Amino acid sequence: MIYSQFLRKKLQGLGAKPLIYGHRGARGELPENTMPGIRHLVENGIFAVEIDVQNTADSVPILHHDPEISTNLAKDENGDWLDQTGPKIIESTYSDLLSYDLGALKPGTDYQRKFPNQLVMNDVSVPTLETFCEWLSEQPDFVANIEIKSYANRSDLGDSPSGLARTVITALEKFGVSEHAIISSFDWRVLTECLSLDDQITLGFLSYFDRPNPPMQPNIYTDSPWMAGAHWSGAKTSLPNIIKNLGGQIWAPFFQDITKEHVAMAQQIGLIVNVWTVNEEADIFRMIDCGVDGIITDFPARTKALLSGSKTP
Secondary structure: OOOOHHHHHHHOOOOOOOEEEEEOOOOOOOOOOOHHHHHHHHHOOOOEEEEEEEEOOOOOEEEOOOOEOOOOOOEOOOOOEOOOOOOEHHHOOHHHHOOOEOOOOOOOOHHHHHOOOOOOOOOOOOOEHHHHHHHHOOOOOOEEEEEEOOOOOOOOOOOOHHHHHHHHHHHHHHOOOHHHEEEEEOOHHHHHHHHHHOOOOEEEEEEOEOOOOOOOOOOEOOOOHHHOOOOOOOOHHHHHHHHHHOOOOEEEEEHHHOOHHHHHHHHHOOOEEEEEOOOOHHHHHHHHHHOOOEEEEOOHHHHHHHHHOOOOO
């Protein structure tokens, strides 16, 4: 059950037009995990976002995806592109991180070629979660999916699950925006920690099934440390019940991992199904056919136009 009346109204019974979430703000359109990218969503009539949060060395929760400052999207204090990976977030103070400009993608990289139309900006710094929450407190119709970055298979890449849960819940409560927030993570230990701090918080359980030569770290497999002690038998159909039993309200699977039957099964036991990260037109329409409740995409404005039947911008 979703305890937040606001989220219950926004997320349930959406039918043929699922809620569109801008991935990392609007990664295909503006710099990722930045306030300009998030404000861009509202300016384009999109009222849901997915952002990534992790703690600095001085326990400041910030918006950033990778465990380090990436060469793909950062300039140093002299305005030069990084020629090697920057420091780990967990080993840097927030003040340290303010020296980096995250307003553009490094030209000539594969990452830049993936998002060639992302707007180039200057002097864009990493925002804190508190900055985002203060902005969110002034947005009565906005849904925030806060993905907490945590690493169940590594102890050196981020803060502890309890440390992450504490700083995120504290920021949400400080600005009175808990009812607008979904907290999600691939590391389900973080979610159980959040639940222990706020038993009415809305939790989204991210999933990525194991596969041959996976391009990213799976979290769903037998004896997985990511699943907060839950036992998975190997049957995809068992996952919604596991999530429900752990206190989840939202299942957030990789879009290629699901079928219409999986979605229906999850919804029958009361789960919302939000899929990530869906960018291609054919995939978007397949997800609609599957009956998903939410679509997380790098191109939210384009996806909105597609679902409204207008021309793609």
